[in-house]
Amino acid sequence: MSDSDNADTAVTAAVLVIGDEILSGRTRDQNTGYIAEYLTAIGIDLAEARIVPDRKDDIVAAVNALRARYTYLFTTGGIGPTHDDITADAVAAAFGVGIDIDPRALAVMKARYRDVELTAARLRMARIPDGAELIANPVSHSPGFRLGNVYVMAGIPSIMQAMLDEAAKTLRTGRVMGSETLEIRQPEGAIGDPLAELQDNFPDVMIGSYPSLDDKGFLTRIVLRSRDAARLAEATAAVRAMLARFESDKAE
Amino acid sequence: MSDSDNADTAVTAAVLVIGDEILSGRTRDQNTGYIAEYLTAIGIDLAEARIVPDRKDDIVAAVNALRARYTYLFTTGGIGPTHDDITADAVAAAFGVGIDIDPRALAVMKARYRDVELTAARLRMARIPDGAELIANPVSHSPGFRLGNVYVMAGIPSIMQAMLDEAAKTLRTGRVMGSETLEIRQPEGAIGDPLAELQDNFPDVMIGSYPSLDDKGFLTRIVLRSRDAARLAEATAAVRAMLARFESDKAE
Numbered sequence: 001m002s003d004s005d006n007a008d009t010a011v012t013a014a015v016l017v018i019g020d021e022i023l024s025g026r027t028r029d030q031n032t033g034y035i036a037e038y039l040t041a042i043g044i045d046l047a048e049a050r051i052v053p054d055r056k057d058d059i060v061a062a063v064n065a066l067r068a069r070y071t072y073l074f075t076t077g078g079i080g081p082t083h084d085d086i087t088a089d090a091v092a093a094a095f096g097v098g099i100d101i102d103p104r105a106l107a108v109m110k111a112r113y114r115d116v117e118l119t120a121a122r123l124r125m126a127r128i129p130d131g132a133e134l135i136a137n138p139v140s141h142s143p144g145f146r147l148g149n150v151y152v153m154a155g156i157p158s159i160m161q162a163m164l165d166e167a168a169k170t171l172r173t174g175r176v177m178g179s180e181t182l183e184i185r186q187p188e189g190a191i192g193d194p195l196a197e198l199q200d201n202f203p204d205v206m207i208g209s210y211p212s213l214d215d216k217g218f219l220t221r222i223v224l225r226s227r228d229a230a231r232l233a234e235a236t237a238a239v240r241a242m243l244a245r246f247e248s249d250k251a252e
Numbered sequence: 253m254s255d256s257d258n259a260d261t262a263v264t265a266a267v268l269v270i271g272d273e274i275l276s277g278r279t280r281d282q283n284t285g286y287i288a289e290y291l292t293a294i295g296i297d298l299a300e301a302r303i304v305p306d307r308k309d310d311i312v313a314a315v316n317a318l319r320a321r322y323t324y325l326f327t328t329g330g331i332g333p334t335h336d337d338i339t340a341d342a343v344a345a346a347f348g349v350g351i352d353i354d355p356r357a358l359a360v361m362k363a364r365y366r367d368v369e370l371t372a373a374r375l376r377m378a379r380i381p382d383g384a385e386l387i388a389n390p391v392s393h394s395p396g397f398r399l400g401n402v403y404v405m406a407g408i409p410s411i412m413q414a415m416l417d418e419a420a421k422t423l424r425t426g427r428v429m430g431s432e433t434l435e436i437r438q439p440e441g442a443i444g445d446p447l448a449e450l451q452d453n454f455p456d457v458m459i460g461s462y463p464s465l466d467d468k469g470f471l472t473r474i475v476l477r478s479r480d481a482a483r484l485a486e487a488t489a490a491v492r493a494m495l496a497r498f499e500s501d502k503a504e
Binding site: 020021022023024025026027028029032033034035036037038039040045046047048049050051052053054058080081082083084085117119120121122124125139140156158159177179187188189190191192193195196199206207208209210211212213223225 | 272273274275276277278279280281284285286287288289290291292297298299300301302303304305306310332333334335336337369371372373374376377391392408410411429431439440441442443444445447448451458459460461462463464465475477
């Protein structure tokens with residue numbers, strides 16, 4: 001259900017990335033950035049992300065900490081067919097429920113694999129915690145699942161993205177956060193004082209300052225964010241005027 | 253100090269990425285992957301990573317959870333000159349120590365900026381918690397710092413990388429984890445059962461299985477990791493033999 005009644009209540013989320021390969025540096029996590037952008041676009045605030053190894057105790061602890069704190073928790077990784085895929089078991093343990101071969105998941109897999117191919121390893125992918133709803137996987141068929149407010153998805157980005165599209169149909173979304181970005185070719189230290197004053201004047205607009213360095217030198221991006229379009233426009237105009245004054249001062 | 257006396261004791265670390273811009277999806281975090289690879293290469297196990305917003309309570313809670321649990325904690329982001337740069341204050345609060353303009357940091361900044369440029373905003377970058385050591389910043393000069401086992405670094409990747417090189421000189425490192433990678437053009441479900449048996453036979457070697465999809469179809473990478481070179485070689489030979497048997501079975 002997309003619940004516009006609750007549009008003014010912030011909807012929050014966390015991401016939990018599960019996998020030794022991310023922590024060893026062998027694989028770069030692409031999922032957190034993708035999910036972050038996706039949730040922002042539908043009005044859900046990603047409030048925290050964690051990466052933990054393929055160790056059951058660590059997964060259970062992170063699932064329980066994050067599901068209690070945020071509206072939703074999205075996990076990626078660890079639901080494949082090999083011995084190091086322990087996410088489903090860990091999520092069942094976190095909720096204190098049983099886990100076994102799920103007839104719905106088994107049916108999906110039987111439709112895909114011939115009997116001879118339904119190895120014990122592959123059958124692991126049909127293990128779903130009691131009480132969970134399946135999340136369809138249009139890419140490679142073995143499903144993810146939702147248990148309570150926890151959405152358990154694959155780690156392979158193309159599969160995770162397809163599962164997230166499925167999951168999104170069931171999410172309560174908030175009012176979309178509007179944002180404006182202004183840039184100035186100065187290090188942020190130059191504009192930090194007037195910017196802090198403007199933040200004091202607009203406490204209801206989040207004003208962030210993000211410095212970077214490229215071959216032309218310092219570039220500072222000022223990002224303003226608010227769910228209130230009118231206040232966002234006012235604050236943006238004020239910051240733009242400050243930057244313009246700053247530029248003309250410098251040109252003198 | 254590089255402490256080879258402790259080579260057999262695992263040295264662990266966590267990364268804490270601080271910044272609203274990462275959680276909103278506006279900026280993709282490049283630092284965690286870089287640090288992960290770097291630490292693996294010097295024999296330190298990255299055991300967890302977290303991303304939190306620019307909110308003091310969240311930063312304090314994460315710093316205290318992670319510094320207690322691991323040998324080292326590396327933070328990135330939030331030490332610039334603007335109002336949303338609150339990492340130094342949060343780390344001081346986490347340790348329960350004071351924070352003020354640090355004479356050493358001020359000297360570095362005076363050498364760089366003319367008096368007129370030393371705005372209140374820039375002076376924020378000289379605020380260092382009591383008892384901390386500075387981490388030199390050869391790129392833009394404003395230093396990071398180390399307090400206890402916590403290394404506080406910039407968020408801009410080029411600056412963070414230079415600070416990490418500085419920080420690494422003081423780290424205790426472990427015996428480097430060796431690794432071998434084998435590949436097979438099969439989905440991992442096909443080899444999951446024999447692979448689980450091999451993991452049982454080599455409990456002292458971590459065997460991970462990482463599936464991916466490309467335009468040629470499924471590709472599974474088996475990654476073996478151990479600090480014991482002889483056991484790693486044995487396990488690698490055993491997995492290679494299994495994969496070869498599997499390939500010849502399929503060819504029949």
